[in-house]
Structures are given as C-alpha cells and as structure tokens.
Amino acid sequence: MIPFNAPPVVGTEIDYMQAAISSGKLCGDGGFTHRCQQWMEQRFTSPKVLLTPSCTASLEMAAMLLDIKPGDEVIMPSFNFVSTANAFVLRGATVVFVDVRPDTMNIDESKIEAAITERTRVIVPVHYAGVACEMDSIMALAQQYNLLVVEDAAQGMMSTYKGQALGTIGHIGCFSFHETKNYTAGGEGGAILVNDPTLVDRAEVIREKGTNRSQFFRGQVDKYTWRDIGSSYLMSDLQAAYLWGQLEAADRINQRRLSLWKQYYDSLLPLVKAGRIALPSIPAACVHNAHMFYIKLRDIEDRTAFIDSLKAAGIMSVFHYIPLHTCPAGEQFGRFAGEDRYTSQESARLVRLPLFYTLSDADQYRVINSVLGFFA
Numbered sequence: 001m002i003p004f005n006a007p008p009v010v011g012t013e014i015d016y017m018q019a020a021i022s023s024g025k026l027c028g029d030g031g032f033t034h035r036c037q038q039w040m041e042q043r044f045t046s047p048k049v050l051l052t053p054s055c056t057a058s059l060e061m062a063a064m065l066l067d068i069k070p071g072d073e074v075i076m077p078s079f080n081f082v083s084t085a086n087a088f089v090l091r092g093a094t095v096v097f098v099d100v101r102p103d104t105m106n107i108d109e110s111k112i113e114a115a116i117t118e119r120t121r122v123i124v125p126v127h128y129a130g131v132a133c134e135m136d137s138i139m140a141l142a143q144q145y146n147l148l149v150v151e152d153a154a155q156g157m158m159s160t161y162k163g164q165a166l167g168t169i170g171h172i173g174c175f176s177f178h179e180t181k182n183y184t185a186g187g188e189g190g191a192i193l194v195n196d197p198t199l200v201d202r203a204e205v206i207r208e209k210g211t212n213r214s215q216f217f218r219g220q221v222d223k224y225t226w227r228d229i230g231s232s233y234l235m236s237d238l239q240a241a242y243l244w245g246q247l248e249a250a251d252r253i254n255q256r257r258l259s260l261w262k263q264y265y266d267s268l269l270p271l272v273k274a275g276r277i278a279l280p281s282i283p284a285a286c287v288h289n290a291h292m293f294y295i296k297l298r299d300i301e302d303r304t305a306f307i308d309s310l311k312a313a314g315i316m317s318v319f320h321y322i323p324l325h326t327c328p329a330g331e332q333f334g335r336f337a338g339e340d341r342y343t344s345q346e347s348a349r350l351v352r353l354p355l356f357y358t359l360s361d362a363d364q365y366r367v368i369n370s371v372l373g374f375f376a
C-alpha cells in the first residue's frame with residue numbers, strides 16, 4: 001500500500017526531544033521554541049514569529065488580535081479548510097466567500113473588490129498548495145479600503161511571491177506544522193507571524209492567556225497580571241524540539257519535495273496534451289514549495305473512477321475541499337459574493353496524489369504508472 005501521506009521524519013528529532021526532556025522544562029517558550037522562532041524570523045524576515053499549537057490556533061489569535069466583532073465581514077475563498085472561516089466566526093463575524101481562479105485554485109483577486117462592503121475588515125488569502133495568491137493586488141485593495149490582511153500560509157512555508165516569503169506579506173501570517181504539511185512539530189503545531197510591529201505586544205499577551213507573562217520573563221515588569229482577552233496558544237517545547245530537527249533539514253526536505261513534484265509534472269504532461277487532465281500552474285511571480293501535487297479530471301464521476309482505480313492498485317489518493325458555502329455551517333455563517341463560476345466545478349474535479357518527504361522513487365514510479373494506466 002502506498003499511503004497518501006507519511007509525516008516527515010529526518011532522524012534528529014528524537015535526540016532533540018531527549019535534550020528537551022533533560023533540560024527539565026517542557027512547557028511553552030523554552031529553548032527549542034526560541035530557536036525555531038528566531039530561525040523563522042531571520043529566514044523569512046518577520047519582526048515576530050510565535051509558535052502555537054496549530055494553524056487553527058494562529059488564525060484564532062489573529063481574529064482576536066484584529067478585534068473582530070459581531071457584524072464584521074471577512075473575505076476568503078470558499079475552496080478552503082474550515083479553520084480559516086471558524087476562527088472569525090468564533091468572534092461573531094460573517095464570512096464572505098469569493099470565487100477562485102481555476103489555474104491556481106487561489107482566491108480570484110479580480111473579484112474581491114465587488115465583495116467589499118462598509119462592514120468588511122479583513123481579507124484572508126489562502127495560498128493553496130503553497131502557490132502564492134496575487135498579493136500585490138490584494139495588498140493594494142487592502143490599503144485602498146483600509147482593510148487588514150491575514151495570510152493563511154498553512155501550506156506555504158518556504159514559498160515566495162516576488163521574492164518575499166509567504167506569511168510575511170500581510171499584517172499577519174499563519175503557518176501549520178500538522179503532519180500533513182511540509183514540516184511538522186510532531187503531528188500538530190503552528191506559528192503566527194506578526195508582521196505589523198504595532199501588533200506584537202498584544203499578540204504575546206493574547207497567546208499567554210491574556211497576561212503580560214512574556215514581559216515578566218524578560219524582566220521588563222516585576223509581576224504579571226491579567227491585561228486582555230486571550231487563551232493558551234503556546235506550543236510545548238517537546239514539540240518545538242521535533243520541529244527544530246525539521247527546520248534544520250528544511251532545505252533538504254524542500255528539494256526532495258520539489259523533485260518529486262517535477263517528476264509527477266513531467267511524467268503526466270502528455271495527458272494534458274492529450275486533453276485528459278489539467279495540471280497545476282505556477283505563476284511567474286511565485287516560487288512554490290511542492291506542498292501538494294494535484295490533477296484535475298473531467299468531472300466528479302471521472303474522479304471517483306480514478307480514485308477507485310488507484311485504490312485497487314494499492315495507492316491512496318484523496319480529494320478536498322467541499323466548498324464551505326455549500327456546507328451547513330457555511331450557509332449559516334457565510335455568504336457567497338458574486339457568481340460561483342469555478343469553486344464548485346473545479347473542486348469536484350481535483351484529486352491529490354501521494355507526495356511526502358519519504359516517498360521513494362520506486363513508489364512514485366508505481367503511482368505514475370497507475371495514473372497513466374487509468375487513462376490508457
């Protein structure tokens with residue numbers, strides 16, 4: 001059986017976790033947390049990166065930090081993971097869904113302006129598959145209408161847009177270290193990138209249960225007290241130790257994923273020329289991180305037959321997402337602005353092939369042969 005995903009493991013994690021245990025301190029903001037945060041601040045150029053329990057938690061923090069209130073509207077794609085919507089719905093906001101572009105499956109920047117109302121507060125570009133949204137247009141719109149931008153870069157660590165790291169372009173960026181992402185903190189984990197320096201102090205307070213405990217530990221205040229709303233949004237240092245092993249190997253992991261991605265692309269290109277499938281496209285401004293490899297089939301029937309055929313060959317492939325505006329909670333908490341020209345149609349055609357750090361060339365060859373066999 002070739003699984004759809006296997007969590008990345010590089011071999012150093014166990015030693016770093018042992019070191020964390022020996023240090024006698026496992027809670028948040030320990031030595032490994034600081035190493036990981038500093039590494040990301042320097043590598044990606046962000047004034048403040050904080051590790052969190054998940055990208056979901058980072059998004060929730062972002063909604064608190066931006067003071068999202070009942071009645072506010074937040075713009076995002078409907079072809080999306082639920083956490084992005086939930087984080088804002090938890091603060092009472094209404095989610096306004098905008099259609100995607102079929103070439104990248106990212107929010108269509110040309111359709112955002114029509115969705116803006118006097119209640120709009122935030123735009124959330126989701127960098128699908130680690131391929132950047134059209135950030136210049138989105139940032140210009142945000143400036144024009146005085147809106148904030150939270151990048152859902154859950155899939156986008158190590159990708160760039162016009163040379164800038166994803167997650168560092170908006171006011172806030174969010175990463176995921178779930179085991180299905182390119183780098184993991186032992187199964188679950190996330191980070192929030194606070195790119196607007198005026199938000200940094202409050203981000204630390206919200207992450208520390210609404211207290212100024214971070215300032216206390218730095219010796220900046222002589223006691224810590226309850227200052228604001230907040231929650232426990234720290235990652236255990238044991239998980240940060242796992243993550244540290246992954247960050248040290250980040251370039252190696254990235255290169256391996258990119259080479260697997262290119263092998264899929266080159267091998268399946270003849271099917272595009274034969275008019276059988278569509279492949280992802282990477283706009284010229286984007287350097288991606290090979291977060292996923294997907295193909296698009298003719299329609300949902302074709303896709304179901306394809307998934308079944310791979311499964312019979314012992315290969316797991318998966319589809320996603322059910323467009324949020326068609327889900328019960330999406331109907332309750334959101335609305336679609338404009339026409340659903342591509343979201344429903346394109347999401348029903350899309351299927352993801354196995355792509356993970358430890359996928360062997362031999363196994364990938366088997367996947368490619370089974371895909372080619374289905375269309376033969």
Ligand SMILES: *Cc1c(COP(=O)(O)O)cnc(C)c1O
Pocket residue numbers: 053054055056057080081083084126152154155175176177178188189190
């Ligand atoms: C994975 C993912 C999330 C959630 O990440 P967690 O770390 O599992 O909370 C949010 N948004 C997108 C686009 C994702 O792919």
